[in-house]
Amino acid sequence: xxxxxxxxxxxxxxxxxxxxxxxxxxxxxxxxxxxxxxxxxxxxxxxxxxxxxxxxxxxxxxxxxxxxxxxxxxxxxxxxxxxxxxxxxxxxxxxxxxxxxxxxxxxxxxxxxxxxxxxxxxxxxxxxxxxxxxxxxxxxxxxxxxxxxxxxxxxxxxxxxxxxxxxxxxxxxxxxxxxxxxxxxxxxxxxxxxxxxxxxxxxxxxxxxxxxxxxxxxxxxxxxxxxxxxxxxxxxxxxxxxxxxxxxxxxxxxxxxxxxxxxxxxxxxxxxxxxxxxxxxxxxxxxxxxxxxxxxxxxxxxxxxxxxxxxxxxxxxxxxxxxxxxxxxxxxxxxxxxxxxxxxxxxxxxxxxxxxxxxxxxxxxxxxxxxxxxxxxxxxxxxxxxxxxxxxxxxxxxxxxxxxxxxxxxxxxxxxxxxxxxxxxxxxxxxxxxxxxxxxxxxxxxxxxxxxxxxxxxxxxxxxxxxxxxxxxxxxxxxxxxxxxxxxxxxxxxxxxxxxxxxxxxxxxxxxxxxxxxxxxxxxxxxxxxxxxxxxxxxxxxxxxxxxxxxxxxxxxxxxxxxxxxxxxxxxxxxxxxxxxxxxxxxxxxxxxxxxxxxxxxxxxxxxxxxxxxxxxxxxxxxxxxxxxxxxxx
Amino acid sequence: xxxxxxxxxxxxxxxxxxxxxxxxxxxxxxxxxxxxxxxxxxxxxxxxxxxxxxxxxxxxxxxxxxxxxxxxxxxxxxxxxxxxxxxxxxxxxxxxxxxxxxxxxxxxxxxxxxxxxxxxxxxxxxxxxxxxxxxxxxxxxxxxxxxxxxxxxxxxxxxxxxxxxxxxxxxxxxxxxxxxxxxxxxxxxxxxxxxxxxxxxxxxxxxxxxxxxxxxxxxxxxxxxxxxxxxxxxxxxxxxxxxxxxxxxxxxxxxxxxxxxxxxxxxxxxxxxxxxxxxxxxxxxxxxxxxxxxxxxxxxxxxxxxxx
Numbered sequence: 001x002x003x004x005x006x007x008x009x010x011x012x013x014x015x016x017x018x019x020x021x022x023x024x025x026x027x028x029x030x031x032x033x034x035x036x037x038x039x040x041x042x043x044x045x046x047x048x049x050x051x052x053x054x055x056x057x058x059x060x061x062x063x064x065x066x067x068x069x070x071x072x073x074x075x076x077x078x079x080x081x082x083x084x085x086x087x088x089x090x091x092x093x094x095x096x097x098x099x100x101x102x103x104x105x106x107x108x109x110x111x112x113x114x115x116x117x118x119x120x121x122x123x124x125x126x127x128x129x130x131x132x133x134x135x136x137x138x139x140x141x142x143x144x145x146x147x148x149x150x151x152x153x154x155x156x157x158x159x160x161x162x163x164x165x166x167x168x169x170x171x172x173x174x175x176x177x178x179x180x181x182x183x184x185x186x187x188x189x190x191x192x193x194x195x196x197x198x199x200x201x202x203x204x205x206x207x208x209x210x211x212x213x214x215x216x217x218x219x220x221x222x223x224x225x226x227x228x229x230x231x232x233x234x235x236x237x238x239x240x241x242x243x244x245x246x247x248x249x250x251x252x253x254x255x256x257x258x259x260x261x262x263x264x265x266x267x268x269x270x271x272x273x274x275x276x277x278x279x280x281x282x283x284x285x286x287x288x289x290x291x292x293x294x295x296x297x298x299x300x301x302x303x304x305x306x307x308x309x310x311x312x313x314x315x316x317x318x319x320x321x322x323x324x325x326x327x328x329x330x331x332x333x334x335x336x337x338x339x340x341x342x343x344x345x346x347x348x349x350x351x352x353x354x355x356x357x358x359x360x361x362x363x364x365x366x367x368x369x370x371x372x373x374x375x376x377x378x379x380x381x382x383x384x385x386x387x388x389x390x391x392x393x394x395x396x397x398x399x400x401x402x403x404x405x406x407x408x409x410x411x412x413x414x415x416x417x418x419x420x421x422x423x424x425x426x427x428x429x430x431x432x433x434x435x436x437x438x439x440x441x442x443x444x445x446x447x448x449x450x451x452x453x454x455x456x457x458x459x460x461x462x463x464x465x466x467x468x469x470x471x472x473x474x475x476x477x478x479x480x481x482x483x484x485x486x487x488x489x490x491x492x493x494x495x496x497x498x499x500x501x502x503x504x505x506x507x508x509x510x511x512x513x514x515x516x517x518x519x520x521x522x523x524x525x526x527x528x529x530x531x532x533x534x535x536x537x538x539x540x541x542x543x544x545x546x547x548x549x550x551x552x553x554x555x556x557x558x559x560x561x562x563x564x565x566x567x568x569x570x571x572x573x574x575x576x577x578x579x580x581x582x583x584x585x586x587x588x589x590x591x592x593x594x595x596x597x598x599x600x601x602x603x604x605x606x607x608x609x610x611x612x613x614x615x616x617x618x619x620x621x622x623x624x625x626x627x628x629x630x631x632x633x634x
Numbered sequence: 635x636x637x638x639x640x641x642x643x644x645x646x647x648x649x650x651x652x653x654x655x656x657x658x659x660x661x662x663x664x665x666x667x668x669x670x671x672x673x674x675x676x677x678x679x680x681x682x683x684x685x686x687x688x689x690x691x692x693x694x695x696x697x698x699x700x701x702x703x704x705x706x707x708x709x710x711x712x713x714x715x716x717x718x719x720x721x722x723x724x725x726x727x728x729x730x731x732x733x734x735x736x737x738x739x740x741x742x743x744x745x746x747x748x749x750x751x752x753x754x755x756x757x758x759x760x761x762x763x764x765x766x767x768x769x770x771x772x773x774x775x776x777x778x779x780x781x782x783x784x785x786x787x788x789x790x791x792x793x794x795x796x797x798x799x800x801x802x803x804x805x806x807x808x809x810x811x812x813x814x815x816x817x818x819x820x821x822x823x824x825x826x827x828x829x830x831x832x833x834x835x836x837x838x839x840x841x842x843x844x845x846x847x848x849x850x851x852x853x854x855x856x857x858x859x860x861x862x863x864x865x866x867x868x869x870x871x872x873x874x875x876x877x878x879x880x881x882x883x884x885x886x887x888x889x890x891x892x893x894x895x896x897x898x899x900x901x902x903x904x905x906x907x908x909x910x911x912x913x914x915x916x917x918x919x920x921x922x923x924x925x926x927x928x929x930x931x932x933x934x935x936x937x938x939x940x941x942x
């Protein structure tokens with residue numbers, strides 16, 4: 001049987017090397033041109049795959065040379081034996097004659113494992129480098145350049161696929177077996193080219209995530225190959241070297257080999273199952289059915305996924321805008337929305353039924369704790385913006401100081417989308433417009449108002465006015481303000497002096513009120529007192545009047561009666577009256593009777609102050625008379 | 635056979651998709667499309683809808699945003715006509731008005747980068763216009779108690795001025811400008827704070843002194859009124875008493891009939907009243923009724939009726 005010539009395989013290996021190098025260079029260039037991260041992974045993978053073709057080329061060439069040496073050696077040996085030469089060739093000659101075979105042995109024993117290790121390190125470098133440098137996360141497909149990228153990678157993938165299949169086909173021949181690794185890595189590049197086409201296709205519709213997902217998946221595949229090569233490298237040391245058994249280099253990935261051999265996947269799975277279960281599972285009807293149905297099932301699944309684009313669920317807080325071939329068709333309410341599949345119809349959803357809240361007048365986190373007193377002298381947020389408020393010239397300002405006051409005004413605006421059509425089609429960033437208009441209305445409104453009115457009685461009215469003004473401005477945007485709350489309107493904190501001055505003002509106002517109330521209370525007390533005095537004087541006069549009239553009238557009438565008695569009894573009447581008076585008047589009175597005759601000729605000095613008892617007793621022969629119950633006892 | 639049919643169906647689907655992708659394009663309602671034939675733009679942009687085109691590289695489509703862009707301008711210190719410095723932040727709403735002009739300037743940028751590039755080009759125009767317009771207005775046009783702020787006039791003037799330049803140069807129309815925030819430079823704000831403190835302190839002083847004056851007035855008024863009321867009340871009381879005295883006159887005529895009796899009785903009444911409290915009365919035995927102590931005690935012979 002004629003030996004198979006290895007030269008075609010060598011040429012194929014050279015072609016494989018060139019294709020991989022070209023693919024690497026172009027993929028990297030297009031990767032940075034189009035922004036596709038998957039293309040960058042492809043470029044590095046192809047670059048790592050190129051030396052595999054070089055190794056295959058070396059292996060094929062050394063094998064060919066070794067065979068030629070062997071043939072030459074055999075021929076020389078036969079000639080010698082035919083020429084009657086005795087003995088064998090010198091050993092030194094033999095060593096020189098098999099130089100290629102020795103180099104092949106060195107290649108298989110040393111260079112092959114070293115190359116495998118370098119491959120592992122290179123793969124690790126690519127995986128770690130791309131993750132660490134954030135290459136994938138920072139990449140995005142440029143939509144405008146996606147089309148040309150798709151065309152290129154499609155073409156490149158096709159070439160790589162043909163090359164991979166050719167190499168894999170060659171590797172079925174034992175003499176060309178090194179081409180198996182070449183085919184495997186070419187198939188890896190093909191697979192990544194397809195992934196890049198898909199990524200660019202999605203990118204052309206502004207979908208950036210598919211590219212990133214595919215790039216990470218590609219890195220995952222490289223990681224698996226890396227681990228497999230590492231495992232092969234380690235296990236190779238313990239593999240028994242059996243004569244006549246083909247040695248498979250560690251870098252010749254078994255997993256990638258599944259990709260490059262048509263039907264290889266199913267055949268391998270079948271062989272594994274047969275071995276595991278001990279009978280030919282691959283011959284069962286179920287396995288055969290599965291093998292035949294797998295492709296239609298996958299297609300059915302893809303079609304089902306595509307069919308799902310006919311349904312859109314609009315949440316209770318949402319409304320949708322339906323476009324057919326880009327033209328507005330209708331506004332969709334919450335619920336299930338059935339539409340033509342993409343790209344015929346699109347439904348864009350907006351949270352139109354949800355109330356949005358924007359805060360004005362500050363930024364950053366709240367700096368006042370929950371349990372802390374919320375006073376003017378404290379900063380409430382990391383950054384509070386001063387709002388200019390109108391002022392009147394007080395004469396205390398320098399000429400170059402503007403006649404304005406400054407206030408801190410924190411407000412919240414509650415709004416929602418009133419017209420989804422306007423909201424979507426009027427502006428690219430309607431939220432930003434709402435925020436700006438709300439800020440502007442607050443600034444403009446405050447600019448024309450008095451600081452004390454805003455902080456006090458007009459605050460409620462200000463909120464209502466702001467709501468009305470904002471609604472007038474936001475109507476063309478399709479938004480409606482539901483409420484404006486002026487949570488904080490107070491003097492700016494600054495170094496704390498302004499709030500303290502306002503506190504002083506409030507204290508003065510309060511003190512003023514206290515003074516007034518005290519004065520009014522005192523006035524009231526004085527007035528009440530004087531009213532009492534006045535009334536008392538009047539009543540006293542009235543009493544006097546009554547007493548005067550009534551008393552004199554009674555006395556006159558009694559006197560008339562007494563006069564009649566007097567006229568009748570004369571001195572007897574007078575004596576009776578006198579006695580009666582004495583009796584009444586002296587009843588409860590201490591009485592001393594001086595039982596002394598001719599009293600008028602003596603001078604009596606009487607000390608009538610209490611106590612009298614001692615001094616009276618000292619009077620000697622006075623006779624003491626007990627005249628009443630309350631008189632002092634002896 | 636079925637396997638071939640399946641392959642054919644898949645191939646047809648893929649082929650149709652690719653053909654549609656190569657020969658047609660869709661323009662959403664929010665955008666417009668510009669078809670370039672070998673780099674030469676069409677006269678009119680393609681509006682929303684489905685359109686056909688020749689495949690690349692013959693024809694290429696560039697999609698441009700048709701909606702209003704809203705961009706926040708930088709905080710910029712500017713000087714008003716009356717020499718005050720303010721820091722204004724503007725929101726600028728602009729849209730692509732002339733796609734052909736816009737395409738010449740920004741068409742080669744990525745679609746997502748065009749707005750950014752266009753805004754970078756528009757920003758200096760906006761700043762220039764804002765400076766120019768603000769310079770013609772006084773601070774009280776922006777902040778004033780007495781005068782309604784002229785925000786709209788200023789905003790419209792900036793928009794008009796910027797739009798005229800941006801339209802001609804870049805095909806961009808500045809549709810709206812809003813003064814989002816207006817602040818004072820830090821040093822000026824500090825002076826305003828000090829002025830506010832001084833004014834509040836003065837007001838507090840005024841209020842306190844006014845309060846004291848008012849309180850004093852209330853007290854004085856009350857005292858004055860009380861004196862008047864008391865005087866009037868006393869006057870009225872005297873009047874009533876006088877009336878009483880006048881009316882008592884008629885009764886005195888009764889007493890005039892027996893003046894000595896009236897005097898005697900008044901004396902007795904007075905004595906009765908005088909003896910009521912803390913009185914020590916010393917009686918001479920010659921005085922009735924205690925004179926009975928010194929009178930002779932009548933004997934039986936002197937007893938009336940005993941005539942023996």
